[in-house]
Amino acid sequence: MRARIGVSAAVLAATITVAACSGDEDEPSSLPDATSAGSAVTPTDTGSTSPADPSAQLEAEITEFFGDYIDASNASWTSREALEARRRMFVDSCSACLFGYDLALRAHEEGLRFKGKLGVVEDVNIDGIEGDVVRFSGFTSTPEAQLVTTNGDVVEHFPATDNLQVAYQAQRMASGEWVIVQSEVLG
Amino acid sequence: MKRAIITTMIALLIGVSFPGIADAGGSCPTDPFGNPLPCADDDAGGISYYYDRERQAFYTEKSVDGSETVNGVTVQLRYVVNCPGNTTDNPVGVGECTTSPCLLGSGEQGISFLVYQRMGSAPWQLRPGLVCSVVSDPIPLADVEAEIRRIIEERFKHVAEPVITVAPAVNALVNLPVIASTPNEGPLGFEITNPLPGRVEASPVYSWVWSNGTTNAGAGVGYDGTSPTNNPGHYPVQSTYASGGAESVGLQVTWRITLTVPGIAPVTDIEPLVYEASEGFAVRSARTVLVE
Numbered sequence: 001m002r003a004r005i006g007v008s009a010a011v012l013a014a015t016i017t018v019a020a021c022s023g024d025e026d027e028p029s030s031l032p033d034a035t036s037a038g039s040a041v042t043p044t045d046t047g048s049t050s051p052a053d054p055s056a057q058l059e060a061e062i063t064e065f066f067g068d069y070i071d072a073s074n075a076s077w078t079s080r081e082a083l084e085a086r087r088r089m090f091v092d093s094c095s096a097c098l099f100g101y102d103l104a105l106r107a108h109e110e111g112l113r114f115k116g117k118l119g120v121v122e123d124v125n126i127d128g129i130e131g132d133v134v135r136f137s138g139f140t141s142t143p144e145a146q147l148v149t150t151n152g153d154v155v156e157h158f159p160a161t162d163n164l165q166v167a168y169q170a171q172r173m174a175s176g177e178w179v180i181v182q183s184e185v186l187g
Numbered sequence: 188m189k190r191a192i193i194t195t196m197i198a199l200l201i202g203v204s205f206p207g208i209a210d211a212g213g214s215c216p217t218d219p220f221g222n223p224l225p226c227a228d229d230d231a232g233g234i235s236y237y238y239d240r241e242r243q244a245f246y247t248e249k250s251v252d253g254s255e256t257v258n259g260v261t262v263q264l265r266y267v268v269n270c271p272g273n274t275t276d277n278p279v280g281v282g283e284c285t286t287s288p289c290l291l292g293s294g295e296q297g298i299s300f301l302v303y304q305r306m307g308s309a310p311w312q313l314r315p316g317l318v319c320s321v322v323s324d325p326i327p328l329a330d331v332e333a334e335i336r337r338i339i340e341e342r343f344k345h346v347a348e349p350v351i352t353v354a355p356a357v358n359a360l361v362n363l364p365v366i367a368s369t370p371n372e373g374p375l376g377f378e379i380t381n382p383l384p385g386r387v388e389a390s391p392v393y394s395w396v397w398s399n400g401t402t403n404a405g406a407g408v409g410y411d412g413t414s415p416t417n418n419p420g421h422y423p424v425q426s427t428y429a430s431g432g433a434e435s436v437g438l439q440v441t442w443r444i445t446l447t448v449p450g451i452a453p454v455t456d457i458e459p460l461v462y463e464a465s466e467g468f469a470v471r472s473a474r475t476v477l478v479e
Contacts, residue, residue: 073220093254093263100221119219133261142218158219166222169254171261181261182254185222 055126058134062170063124065089065178066138070121076104077114090180096166097180103156107147112155116145122163132172133181139163236383236448237268237298239288240456244325245383245448246298255304262304265311266318269299275311289319326382332458334379335387335444339460346372346391349440351466354410359470361429364415366422367395367436367466368407385448389460392441393424398434401426428470437465 069089075082083104090097106112119142127135141163147156169182216224237246255262267273269289289299297319303311340347349369359365373391378384395403407424415422428434442460447453 070220077219093261096217096221096223098221099217100219103217103219103221114219140218140220142220145219157216159216159224161218161224164218164222164224169261183222185224 058129059124059126062126062134062136062178065170066124066136066168067121069180070119070138070140073100073104074118076101077107080108083108089178094180094183096183096185103147111150112147113150114145115148116158117143118145119143119161127167134170134172134178136168136170138166138168140166238448238452238454239325241288242325243328243456245328245331246325260306262306265303265305266300267303269301269317273301275303289317291319328454328457330382331379331385331446334381335389335446335457336460338377338379338387339389339442342377343372343375345370346375346440346442347462349438349462349464351436351438351464352409353436353466353468357469359428359434359468361431361470361472362427364419364422364425364427365397365434365436365468365470366407366410366415366425367403367438368409368422368424369393369438369440369464371406373442379446383448385446388445388447389442392443394439394441395424396437396439397426398436399426399428431471432469433467434470435465435467437463439463 069086072082072086072089076086083101086104087101090101092098107114119140122139122141123137124139125137127137129135140161142158142161144160145158146154147158148154164185167184168180170178171181172178218224238244239246254264265275267275289297291297299317299319302314302316302318304314305311349372352368353359354366354368371391371393374389376386376388378386391406393404393406395401395407397403403424403426405423408422410422413421415425419425426436440462442462444457444459445453445455446457
C-alpha cells in the first residue's frame with residue numbers, strides 16, 4: 001500500500017476555515033463518523049493524527065466516500081441498485097465517471113457480463129481544499145478484465161492498472177453528500 | 188506525457204487547469220471505472236496535427252476540457268479549435284483551415300480556440316472572444332521532407348539512382364530508332380514516424396531528353412523483339428538520329444509526394460524529389476557498321 005502523505009498546513013488551514021463556518025445552513029454542523037469503506041483503505045489508517053483533527057476527519061470522510069464510489073462501481077456491473085447509487089455519486093462534468101457508468105448501464109441493457117477481478121482502492125490522499133470542493137488523489141489497482149456478451153465475445157477490454165493515480169475534485173452538496181465533479185488520470 | 192506537457196503549456200498560457208479527460212470514451216482503453224488509459228497502439232500518441240500551408244509547418248493540437256470554480260460553483264469549459272465544422276462534440280476535426288492560426292504576443296504561431304462553458308449537463312454556451320495559444324513547437328515541412336528523402340535514398344537506392352537501358356546497346360544506326368527505358372519503380376509507399384507519424388505515397392514522372400533534342404515521357408519499354416520500325420508506338424521512349432556520332436539520352440525522374448497524417452487532409456506541397464541519369468551511345472551509319 002502506498003505510504004500516506006501528511007495533510008499540508010494549507011489544507012489544514014482551509015479545513016479549519018470550513019469547520020469554523022459550520023454554522024452555515026449549506027454545510028452540515030458536524031462531519032459524519034468515519035466508517036470502513038469496505039475496500040483496501042480504511043479511515044483508521046491515519047497515522048499519529050489526532051481523531052479530533054478536522055483534517056483527519058475530512059480525509060476519513062473523503063476516503064469513505066471514495067471507497068463507497070469504488071464499491072458501488074464494482075457492484076454496478078451486476079446490481080441495478082448499485083448502478084443507481086454510482087450515478088448519484090458524480091455529476092455530468094466528470095466525463096470519465098460518466099463513461100464508466102455508461103459502460104455498466106450498457107452491461108445491464110445488453111446483458112453483458114463483467115469477466116475478471118474487481119478493482120481495489122490502494123490509497124486516498126487529500127491534495128487541497130477550495131471552498132466546498134476537495135481535491136484528492138485516489139489510487140486504484142484493477143486486474144485485467146473484460147466485458148463480454150453471453151456468447152463470450154469481448155466488447156470492452158480493461159487493461160490491468162497498478163496504483164493508477166487519478167486526481168478527483170469532489171464537492172459537498174447542500175444535502176451534505178459528496179459528488180465527484182472532475183477527474184484526471186495522473187498515471 | 189506529451190499530452191500532459193501540451194495541456195500544461197496551454198494551462199499556463201490561459202490560466203486555467205485542464206483535467207485532460209477529453210479522450211474518455213474514445214478508442215483508447217479505460218479502466219472499469221471509466222478512467223482513460225494510454226493508447227497502446229496509437230502512433231500519434233493521442234496527438235492530433237494541424238498543417239499550416241502558408242508557414243509550411245505542422246503543429247500539434249489537442250482537445251482540452253477544463254473547469255473553473257468560482258465561489259464554489261464549478262463551470263465546465265471546452266476549448267474548440269476555431270475552424271469551420273468544429274463543434275463542442277468534435278472540437279479538433281480540423282485538417283487544413285485558415286481560421287485557426289493566430290499570432291501570439293511574441294509573434295509566434297498559435298492556434299485560436301473558441302471557449303464554451305456550461306454547468307452540469309446544460310447546453311454549451313460560447314464565451315465572447317478567442318483564446319490564442321501555443322500548443323507545440325512547429326515541425327517544419329523541411330524536416331519532414333528531409334526524412335522522406337533519407338528513407339528513399341537509403342531504402343530505395345534504385346529510385347535515387349535510376350538506371351537507363353539503351354537499345355541497341357552498341358551500333359545504333361543512323362535513321363533507325365534508338366529506344367531507351369528504365370525500370371518503372373512507382374508508385375511506392377512507406378510509413379514514417381519521425382518527426383511525425385504519417386504515410387508517404389510517391390509517384391514518379393519520367394522525362395527524357397535525347398541529345399538531338401527529342402523529348403519523351405514515361406518509363407519506356409525495353410526491347411522485347413518487337414520491331415520499333417514496324418510498331419513505332421510500342422516503344423514510347425525512342426529517337427532517330429539523322430547522322431552518326433557520340434550521342435546521349437538524359438532521364439529525369441520527378442517523384443511527386445503526398446503525405447497523409449492521421450486526422451488531417453493529405454499534404455501535397457512537399458518539394459518533389461528529382462533524380463537524374465544519362466547514358467551515352469554511338470550512332471553509326473549502316474555502311475560503316477557493315478565495313479567494320
